[in-house]
Amino acid sequence: MLDKLLNKETKLSVIGLGYVGLPIALEFARKMKVVGFDIKPDRVDLMKQNIDPSKELDKTAFDGCDITFTCNADDLKEASFHVVAVPTPINEHNLPNLNPLLGATKTVGQILKKGDVVVFESTVYPGCTEDDCVPILEQESGLKFGLDFKVGYSPERINPGDKEHTLTKILKIVSASDDESLQLIADVYKTIIKAGIHKASSIKVAEAAKIIENTQRDVNIALMNELSLIFDRMDINTYEVLEAAGTKWNFLQFSPGLVGGHCIGVDPYYLTYKANALGYHTKIIDGGRVINDSMGPYVAETTIKKLIRNGHKVNGARILIMGATFKENVSDIRNSKVADVYKELISYSANVDVMDPYADSEELFEEYGYRLLPEITEKYAAIILAVNHKDYIGLDEAYFKSITTDNAIFIDLKGCFRGKVKDMVYWSL
Structure with missing residues (x-):
């Protein structure tokens, strides 16, 4: 099949063209014919104009790509190698929401042919590919797994906003249902991945590897957040402690903060x-999740306490939150814990504005019920620097003082302005 793909005698399809699927589709499209499928027509229309809806790639990323963008599932029939890269979120009860994945699997099953290969990239719990997805492929296609079609799993490792660790530069894990399909999948990915391929011994091992990557980070950040809670009671700056401890060669570099997004704040719940x-009822993982999910309200409560202690009236107090996305320098607002800060502040009857140079105001309103502030026209009793966008790092205390009232509070979640803000009441995690 690899020769047919490279000779453009058959096509490769990518189902789901978000921050994971689109870069994969474009990289493959430099080597072979690709069908890029997404269920949202507005996103497909943008990509046809060489615009990345996720705002991660510029227009030049589309240059030299032999790709057809479509929301018509029938176009997938032209492909023989299918990559599924749809989101796997959680619901309001922190339980896996497999609807996007199972829906995409059903779509693929309906166009599946003998000899086709399906590779899943979506983050799932170990066993999901074989126990949940394969039966749907068999049911929808009428074909037999292992005999008529093959399946593999290759977990995505894309880090939004990271311009250094890009798709081709990250070692790629691949796995499959048998040795023959494992070699094929490895060879296909080798055409675009420069960093190398790691062959996992089974699909479950690859699924588990992906899920613990983010679980490990989640637990370590939770430790930093708990240390921050402790050191705040001791009137010690956590970032100064981490800076000192970090002088030891084997100290792990993690820092406190809001843990949101579609990976670290979600994947542990799948496990x-x-x-x-x-x-088996997890203890450390659950404990980490409880701590990290509590940090938004904690930041808001601390802000309110600081306002009261410094003579500000809380009811109607104007508070500016700088940053709405889940991390710096990206437009992604999914599972952003800034929303938790906002919600908690509103519960105290504060008057809260939110600004962000990357987020989309209407997306925020649809997801969280508030819009971005178009421009600053008021003075604020408190500023919360929630996301350390590069646009904010160049600001100075003179600017912050120009948009605040006397004796204003400056909440610096990532410690970006430690030692730089001296005349305002300063606090960081």
Whole structure:
């Protein structure tokens, strides 16, 4: 099949063209014919104009790509190698929401042919590919897994906003249902991945590897957040402690903060869900999740306390939150914990404005119920620097003082202005 793909005698399809799927589709499209499929017509229309809806790639990323963007599932029939890269979120009860993945699997199953290969990239719990997705492929296609079609799993490792660790520069894990398909999948990915390929011994191992990558980060950040809670009671700046401890060669570099997004704040719940189904109730992972999910309200409560202690009236107090996305220098607002800060402040009857140079105001309103501030026209009793966008790092205390009242509070979640803000009441995690 690899020769047919490279000779453009058949096509490769990518199902789901978000921050993971689009870069994969474009890289493959420099080597072979690609069908890029997404269920949202407005996104497809933008990509046809060489515009990345996720705002991660510029127009030049589309240059030299042999790709057809479509929301017509029938176009997938032209492909023989299918890559599924749809989101795997959680619901309001922190349980896996597999609807996007299962829906995409059903779509692929309906166009599946004998000899086709399906590779899943979406983050799932171990066993999901074979136990949940394969039966749908068989049911929808009428074909037999292993005999008529093959399946693999290759977890995505894309880091939004990271211009250094890009798709081709990150070692790629691949796995499959048998040795023959494993070699094929490895060879296909080798055409675009410069960093190399790691062949996992099974699909479940690859699924587990992906899920612990972010679980490990989540637990370590939770430790930093808990240390921050402790050191705040001691009137010690956590970032100064980390700076001192970091002088040891083997000290791990993690810092406190809001843990949102579609990976670190979500993936651990897939693992705990599976563990609970097997009768094991996780302790460290659950503890980390509780701490990290509590940080938004904690930041808001601390802001309110600082306002009261410095003579400000809370009811109607004007507070400016700088940053709405889940991390710096990206437009992605999914699972942003800034919304938790906003919601908690509103519960105290504060008057809260939010600004962000990357986020989309209407997306924020649809997801969280508030819009971005078009421009600053008021003076604020408190500023919360929630996301350290590069646009904010160049600002100075004179600017912050120009948009605040006397004795204003400056909340610096990532410690970006430690030692630089001296005349305002300063606090960081």
